[in-house]
Amino acid sequence: MGRSPCCSDEANLKKGPWSPEEDQKLIDYINNHGHGSWRTLPKHAGLNRCGKSCRLRWANYLRPDIKRGKYSEEEERIIINLHSVLGNKWSKIATHLPGRTDNEIKNFWNTHIRKKLLNMGLDPNTHKSRTDLNHLLNQSQLLCAAQLGNLMNPWDSTAFKVQADAAELAKIQLLLNLMQILNTNKLSNVSAGLIGPQNSYPFEGVGLVNGTSTVCANETASIPQNFQSTGSMTQTSSDYQQGADDSWACFEGQFKYESPDMNDKCLSSSCDFQTENSLSALVSESPEIFSMNQMENKTNPNHCSTISADTSIFQAWEKLMDDETGDSYWKDILDLTSSSSSPIEW
DNA sequence: AACTCCTGCAACCGCTGCCGG
DNA sequence: ACCGGCAGCGGTTGCAGGAGT
Structure with missing residues (x-):
């Protein structure tokens, strides 16, 4: 009306x-x-x-309590984190920034942060990498083409080397994009992990900056029964209301999932809808690389998929772990997670 | 100096949700 | 349950001022 x-x-x-x-x-x-x-x-x-x-x-x-002037880095970080959870709910974002109005935050977003995220290669609406599925498809096709090339002409050593490098790069890029999908969705940050045969991936939250994550808590994340979560997360927000609609919270730290009886190589378990949709689309575009299995989960049937990948993806993952840069990056994260091993309940 | 283009921001418009009758 | 009035919200517009040519 x-x-x-x-x-x-x-x-x-x-x-x-x-x-x-x-x-x-x-x-x-x-x-x-x-x-x-x-x-x-x-x-x-x-x-x-x-x-x-x-x-x-x-x-x-x-209004006398309006704060004027430049936004601090802290304010900018809060806006980005909250936007990743709340979307364009400017008035709700404004309630967490004393003295800033919804209109001012909206303008600041549209004129500054939006451009900044675009320049960083992130989609300001989804906070995900701007690598859309077409781009991912191109990469998986590159990978397949490189692998196919190996099979078709295995005796051409020069071509083999070039193709192998291309395949390796494509694998790593694909892997990084998968990580992006897993990491930049709301609930997936508390319910999805990257799990390999030996390496557990300690994942970060939405918009992780300086170790702070914002997670949406209007649904309880479910963890498949055969998974255990370990690690440390510290709540830093005072107005977190677990289970309440539209609540949010800030956490610091990381934790990880491990599956003691997981024989299959598994990229993700317990996804939210958004993650699941992203991954499903990827799986359907690249069935030669990925497969998706539904896992029964009585607690929350919406969060129950397992994405499995071709072994070569995990080989690429291990190679990345061995790489000097990758190794130091992951060492930093593992150092952070090693401080506590108390289980987390969600 | 004059013009165009771009940027930032205040203000408007139209819609939604809430509440009381 | 329905209707109308109101406040609030989010998208959009329009203008002023700065930058570039």
Whole structure:
């Protein structure tokens, strides 16, 4: 059911920028009487504006507790983290940034952060790598083509080497993109891990910056029964409400999943819908590399898929672990996780 | 100096959700 | 249950000022 536009019956009302005199009238009136009904305020305050315009002017500009000036890195980080969980819910994001208005945060997002994320190769809407499925498909096709090339002409050593390098690069890139899918989805950060035959992957949360993660907690993440979670996470937000709708929390730390009786090589278990959809699409595009098995999970049937990959992916993973850069990167993360081994319950 | 283009931001528009009758 | 009024929210617009040519 629609409703008539605000103040549409009052054609003579002023629009556009506010004059200093109008601002002062509004400030004086609200300081003396409070805003009360916005609908009737303009008349009482002697303003030729509609109530909506007055409310907006007060809320976004004249309110005494408004914080002006540049956003700090901390504020920027909070906005990115919250946006990854809440999306374009600017008013909800604003409740976590005292003195900042929803309008101001929205503008800051659109003019600064959005561009920054794009420059970093991230989709500002999903916070995922901008590698869309077509791009992933291209990479998996490159990998397949390289492997096929090996089979078709195994005696051409030069071609073999070039193709092998291309295959290796493609594997690593594909792996990194998979990690991106796993890492940048909301619930997947607490419910999905990258698990190999020997290496457990300690994963990070949404928008992990300086060790802080924001996770959505409006659903309880389920963990398949044959998995154990270990590691350490410390809650850093004070308004976390476990189980409440629309709640959120900040955590620090990492934890990992291990499957004591997992013989198959498994890339992900216990996905949320978004992760599952991303991975399902990837699996359907590259069935020669990935397979997907449904695991029965009575607690939460929505989070029960297992993605399995071709062995070569895990060989690439191990190679990445052996690589100097990769090794030091993972060593840092493993050092962080080794401080505690108390189980986490979700 | 004059013009165009770009950027940032305040303000508007139209829709939704809530609440009381 | 329905309806209408209101506040609030998010997308969009328009303008001022700066940068580039």
